[in-house]
Amino acid sequence: MVISSLDNEKIKKYKKLQKKKYRDLYHQYIVEGMHLVLEAYKTGVIEELILEENEIIPLPIPYTYVTKEIMKKISSLDTPSSVMAVCHKKEKENDNFGNRILILDEIQDPGNLGTIIRSAVAFSIDTIILSENTVDLYNPKVLRATQGMIFHVNIIIRNAFEIVPLLQNYGIPVYGTQVDHGMDVRSLTKKDKERFALVVGNEGNGVRLEISSMCDRNLYINMNDSVESLNVAVATSILLYELGR
Amino acid sequence: MVISSLDNEKIKKYKKLQKKKYRDLYHQYIVEGMHLVLEAYKTGVIEELILEENEIIPLPIPYTYVTKEIMKKISSLDTPSSVMAVCHKKEKENDNFGNRILILDEIQDPGNLGTIIRSAVAFSIDTIILSENTVDLYNPKVLRATQGMIFHVNIIIRNAFEIVPLLQNYGIPVYGTQVDHGMDVRSLTKKDKERFALVVGNEGNGVRLEISSMCDRNLYINMNDSVESLNVAVATSILLYELGR
Structure with a gap:
């Protein structure tokens, strides 16, 4: 029928x-x-x-x-x-976060979220944590942009203000991102890259100040001064690429 | 009025x-x-x-x-x-290409084209060459995704089959991109990065085979085997980031 x-x-x-x-x-x-x-x-x-x-x-x-x-x-x-x-939707979230964690703080564009998920799998992220105001993971545009990679990584939703200190309590260093100051991601040592949580922020505003101030370090990508910032999916992917070296 | x-x-x-x-x-x-x-x-x-x-x-x-x-x-x-x-539109294209060139072969998505232009300026590309079937540079979505960076770089439209040998005649090495084989971009030497033209291709098909076979080298980005490819704007940005090291 x-x-x-x-x-x-x-x-x-x-x-x-x-x-x-x-x-x-x-x-x-x-x-x-x-x-x-x-x-x-x-x-x-x-x-x-x-x-x-x-x-x-x-x-x-x-x-x-x-x-x-x-x-x-x-x-x-x-x-x-x-x-x-x-x-x-998956019945149970996996609370074993692994050693390589990505925290997305209020990403709004579905294409960006999907593209970031695709890159996160490419660069071997174990768990992606979405803050509560992130665009819906099951939005059709997100699903499409992940190119199916949504099914290859543990993704959970948490309050960003609670998850950062929790991870730090587990001994996991949390790296924020800031365009204007911080530490060049290239300066990270092999040891710095073994176990971490990287936080990236909203398209317009970046990581919320209250969150980046909680981070152990803030990272930036070295680039031409005439450009204020990169697209958030691009910036996140470059940071994950560097953290996978 | x-x-x-x-x-x-x-x-x-x-x-x-x-x-x-x-x-x-x-x-x-x-x-x-x-x-x-x-x-x-x-x-x-x-x-x-x-x-x-x-x-x-x-x-x-x-x-x-x-x-x-x-x-x-x-x-x-x-x-x-x-x-x-x-x-x-600019009255005259600048035929002085500079030393750092990016060739886009049939990119179709306006968001991708705009994001790539933004990254190209961030990583100091001198000239972007669009192949003839690339999405229109002046599409509103392209303009928006460039975040204004369209005005900070020389952009021209050329036939890709003609431009590659022309650049090679000028002594500029042309690097293609291939997902499955080629050379890890990390293996490039300082000298390899001084003067180059990087070719990246269409979202679905990559660089056309006839063009990648003309290239001096084909590059790839080292990543997790479970992912077939990255978003083209992400991949291009990572390559430009590496070529700017």
């Missing part, structure tokens, strides 16, 4: 998942496109596939067929894929 | 500049927001300011007042700024 009505209860539910409110309520989200669906499948988070009529995917998962028009209504894209999946 | 009619000839012209076709025809484009307008002003490319009624800007440049509603029609943003400027 191919669903073609917007009044269908399933379709109503799928449409709701476009909004953070309902993603939070149902603990579910939708991924779009074959690449993301396969990554989600490997992680075991898919509950149901949504397929455009005639699409065939040989995965042992319940599926619902819908028309192209319905696909368009559910999708966040102008040109939707013929494959989507309803996924459940 | 405050223009409030969409039938006004000036307003019709401004609206046309939302499209590449007309930007090419008139050799003009619009920048939005105080930060970009000031950067454009410093470069001397502004022909006219477009201001929302009541806005006052003490710059010695002709201006046109329009209503908030008209501002919305001209703007590329959901929440327009109260300040825009009509700018002219």
